[in-house]
Amino acid sequence: MRLLLIGHSVEDQIHLENREIHSPGGIFYSAMGLNSFLSSKDELFLLTSYDDLSYPLFSSLYDTLKKDYFLRVNSIPKVHLYISANCERCETYENLAEPLNLSKIENLDQFDGILINMITGSDIKLSDMLNIRKNYKGLIYFDVHTLSRGVDENNRRYFRPIPDAQKWISSVDIIQANENELRTLSCKNKELDIVEDILQFGLKILIVTKGEQGSVIYWKEGPKLNFFPQSAISSISINKVGCGDIFGAAFFYSFVSNAFLPDAAKLANIASGCITNYSDIKDLVNLRNDTFSRFN
Secondary structure, rough: OOOEEEOOEEEEEEOOOOOEEEEEEEEHHHHHHHHHOOOOOEEEEEEEEEEEOOOOHHHHHOOOOOOOOEOOOOOOOOEEOOOOOOOOEEEEOOOOOOOOOOOOOHHHHHEEEEEEEEEOHHHHHHHHHHHHHOOOOOOEEEEEEEHHHEOOOEEEEEEEEOOOOHHHOOOOOOOEEEHHHHHHHHHHHHHOHHHHHHOOOOOEEEEEOOOHOOOOEEEOOOOOOEEEEEEEOOOOOOOOOOHHHHHHHHHHOOOOOOOOHEEEEEEEEHHHHHHHHOOOOHHHHHHHHHHHHOEE
C-alpha cells in the first residue's frame, strides 16, 4: 500500500506536575504509529514541514520515510503542553505555522489512503481539503485535533465552534475527535444528537475517543445508528501525549488494509493503551510488538 500522512511537525515542551520534557511532537506520533505497522511492501509518504535546528529531534524516524513532500521552513511551531491528571491539557504556541503546501502532490489517486491530522489546526486550508476530496476517490481519515481550537492574543488555544464545520465533515470519510473536540463540530449538546447531526453530511464513520473510558465508533446503515463501544485496556497510565495520534494511525492502517471495523477498533484501542505505559518517546519502537502481543 501507498499511504499519505499530512500534518505539522512541532517541538513539544511538556510541562508535567514535577518535571519538563522536550521532545519531537505533532505529526511525529502519527508517523511513528503508522511506521510501526507497515509491512515491507508498504510505503509511507509524509507531507510536513521541518527546520534545520530541530530536525535532529525527528531524524531517527523521518530519515526512514519518503521525503518527496518534506517542506523546509525557517522554524516549526513549538508547543507548551501543560498536563494535569483530571482535565484537558492546556496548549500555548510559539511560531504559529503557515498551512502546508500541497502543490508537490501531482496525483492523489496513487495513494490507498490519506490520513490528515490537524496538529496545529492550520495544517491545511479548507480550500485544500475541498480540493483533495474533489480529486481523490480513496479513503480520507481526518483527526480534528486542534482545528477545534482558536488562538487568543497570548497564543493559548481554546475550544470554539469550527468555522464551516459542515464543509470539513462532508469532505472526509472518517472523523476522529475526543469528547471536547466533538462539541466543536455541531451546535447540539448531547453526544448522540451531535453524532446524528454530523453523520447527516455523508460521513461514513465517526470515532469518539474517551481517554481512560475507551472509545465509541458510530456509523449509519440507512436510518439506523450503529455504535461500537470499547473499554480502554487495563494499564497504569504514565503518559498522556500522543495517545490519540497513535489510535488514529493504528485504526487508519488496519481499516485501509482490510476495511474490517472491529479489527481496526481493537488494534487502535490496544495501541493507544500501550503508549500510556511508555515513560520515554524512545519506547515507541516497542509499539508493534506490544500491540500485537495483546491483540490475539
